[in-house]
Amino acid sequence: LRNIKKQTKGLGGKGKLTGKLIDELSIYYGLAIRRNHDSIEKMRNEIYATLDHKLSTDDKPKHDKCPRGENSWCSWQKAQATGNSNYKHKPPLSQEVFKAISPIYEQLSTDELLTRCLGGYTQNSNESFNATVWFMAPKSTSSGKHVLDTAVYISVGIFNDGLSSVMRLMQNLSITIGPNCFNFCVETDERRIKFSERSLTDAAKVARSSLKTSRKEAEQANIDIHGQMYGAGIAD
Incomplete structure (x- = not known):
């Protein structure tokens, strides 16, 4: 992600692919792997759940893949479970950033790569x-x-x-x-x-x-x- 930010002019800056956002996406990806290391499909589903989560807005929530319930890491699903009707989404991931990082997510969610993550082994x-x-x-x-x-x-x-x-x-x-x-x-x-x-x-x-x-x-x-x-x- 840092490389694509450096290689793509105008991708960085406020509201775009910032260092903080890169770290958040990296952490979410790692958690998706570690929490679901027993299933390739579960890993892939949660990887894209984190991406959809970042794309969500009040008008177009995209939390179908996010885990449900009060203990969910998804703040929207947690609000739904607790009956919080005042929930407001944070500014979403821009479409420019989404288009730029989508190929990376496709590469990082292939069967070949996720198979190597089965069992929860780390580096x-x-x-x-x-x-x-x-x-x-x-x-x-x-x-x-x-x-x-x-x-x-x-x-x-x-x-x-x-x-x-x-x-x-x-x-x-x-x-x-x-x-x-x-x-x-x-x-x-x-x-x-x-x-x-x-x-x-x-x-x-x-x-x-x-x-x-x-x-x-x-x-x-x-x-x-x-x-x-x-x-x-x-x-x-």
Whole structure:
């Protein structure tokens, strides 16, 4: 979605394909997959339900595919279930944006792709490992092969065993490990475990989503200034 926004002149801006809208659509798509990972048809139905939801107006509500009941994620269906007759729709997705993103939704709802989502398997582990690598060798900074290789080697250890792996690396390099270093590694690993447990709460998920949005905006601003330094096919 961000690529099509960048490639299509006039698609961005107020009331169109904003960064916030892109994040919302991405979150809705992910939820549609995770909530219905036992059925391709259910996944596809809810994917398009989220799109129709965004296209709905007071005159033309399009919530037939949205789940019904008071506990529905669809605010219109929830209002219907609770008897709220004062419900008003937010400004809908513009037709210009809808036409631009429709082909993407078609690609993301094919049987071939959704079949791979059956069972609810995710890439979270890989994404977490990648985040560890990019923390040491950021995408926005040009890094040579040796720097990237070193970042990957260290990240593998940290990802699997925490900072205790760094102490083993220091031992192999004959670097003396003092009490401050030892305590720091142990305490950091303990905090990481506690943070992982706390991150499963709903409040943490909301905060994480907000932080992710801010980080994406900062990365996009950096790319706009310096250009893309990392990406599929960038060296072609």
